């Protein structure tokens with residue numbers, strides 16, 4: 001009975017960069033039975049208590065908070081289209097594709113993902129500096145790529161500032177190739 005209740009409380013479990021994440025529990029809340037069920041009370045291969053990171057689709061209600069999050073990160077270029085209203089419209093147009101990651105309620109990563117029926121596009125991927133190089137960025141990208149694949153979209157583009165060397169390396173590592181035969185051009189509508 002207790003075990004069933006525990007399982008009901010866990011909304012998802014994820015192994016992320018070698019750490020066990022249990023959403024549904026705050027730090028130190030998960031009961032010892034749960035640790036036993038994962039066989040990791042004494043010889044836990046991961047830090048305990050686990051970090052509570054959840055990765056969920058971004059919603060309209062997140063728009064202001066993710067904009068504030070992005071504003072704090074070099075490498076994310078916010079422009080005219082980055083208002084809460086425009087972000088909400090983008091989410092409506094591309095439901096359940098953009099993602100936000102939270103740890104104990106605090107946003108630690110976010111990305112916009114969508115498509116025009118032909119090509120996918122990822123915008124504004126950022127991971128909090130405290131959580132970088134732990135596989136979170138890659139995790140978000142793979143989730144986005146999977147949702148594009150399910151939507152029948154065969155290719156995905158990203159825009160990266162040329163001088164963002166860390167960002168460029170990240171995209172290369174996650175399977176994106178630099179198209180040196182193309183340049184980007186833009187015009188106001």
Ligand SMILES: CC(C)(COP(=O)(O)OP(=O)(O)OC[C@H]1O[C@@H](n2cnc3c(N)ncnc32)[C@H](O)[C@@H]1OP(=O)(O)O)[C@@H](O)C(=O)NCCC(=O)NCCS
Nearest residue numbers: 075125126127132133134135136137138166167169170173
């Ligand atoms: C780019 C960014 C999203 C990467 O997020 P992350 O969670 O640290 O990335 P991951 O841990 O999944 O990295 C996967 C791999 O990418 C490569 N990588 C990631 N960041 C890198 C960096 N700064 N320099 C070189 N390689 C990097 C590594 O090969 C890494 O694997 P490793 O850690 O095992 O060596 C993060 O650094 C960030 O938010 N930067 C600021 C915003 C930004 O520039 N966003 C890109 C907009 S185009």
